[in-house]
Amino acid sequence: MSTDQNRAEDGAGAAADEPRPRRLTYAAALTAVEGIALVAGGVWVLVLGLTGAPDDRQQAVTLGITLAVLALLPLLAARGLLLRRGWSRGPAVITQLMALPVAYSLLQADSMAVPAGIGLAVVAVAALVLLVNGETTRALGIKGPGRAD
Numbered sequence: 001m002s003t004d005q006n007r008a009e010d011g012a013g014a015a016a017d018e019p020r021p022r023r024l025t026y027a028a029a030l031t032a033v034e035g036i037a038l039v040a041g042g043v044w045v046l047v048l049g050l051t052g053a054p055d056d057r058q059q060a061v062t063l064g065i066t067l068a069v070l071a072l073l074p075l076l077a078a079r080g081l082l083l084r085r086g087w088s089r090g091p092a093v094i095t096q097l098m099a100l101p102v103a104y105s106l107l108q109a110d111s112m113a114v115p116a117g118i119g120l121a122v123v124a125v126a127a128l129v130l131l132v133n134g135e136t137t138r139a140l141g142i143k144g145p146g147r148a149d
Contacts, residue, residue: 023133023136024084024140025082027130028092030123030130031081034099035078038070039067042063042065042069046061049061073091074092076088077089077090084139086141093128093131099123
């Protein structure tokens with residue numbers, strides 16, 4: 001199977017010959033930042049759970065591992081966006097939609113979590129705007145409703 005056929009099957013089609021739009025690169029970068037933050041948070045919780053004195057060590061370890069595994073979704077989506085794979089927009093959008101309630105929860109806290117909530121909300125909204133942009137959609141080879149051609 002030729003490279004052109006692979007690109008067509010991945011959803012990029014003829015748009016793969018054009019340079020990657022900056023909006024797509026920015027969306028991939030923001031999604032990757034969220035994935036990296038999840039990995040960092042997971043490792044931090046895991047280390048604290050193993051070396052500290054948590055109320056429930058098993059729960060802390062489980063949370064750390066869960067956060068690290070959840071990081072796979074945005075990291076794989078970011079890689080797919082960089083490679084212009086049409087399938088990658090769905091997981092990237094889901095990541096942003098999941099980040100919004102987390103940001104809201106952080107904003108409700110009376111602590112150092114408020115700046116983190118603001119940052120997460122800004123990143124999630126910016127990434128959503130970039131992901132639904134027409135230029136990004138065309139670069140990924142995604143056609144709108146009723147546009148089978």
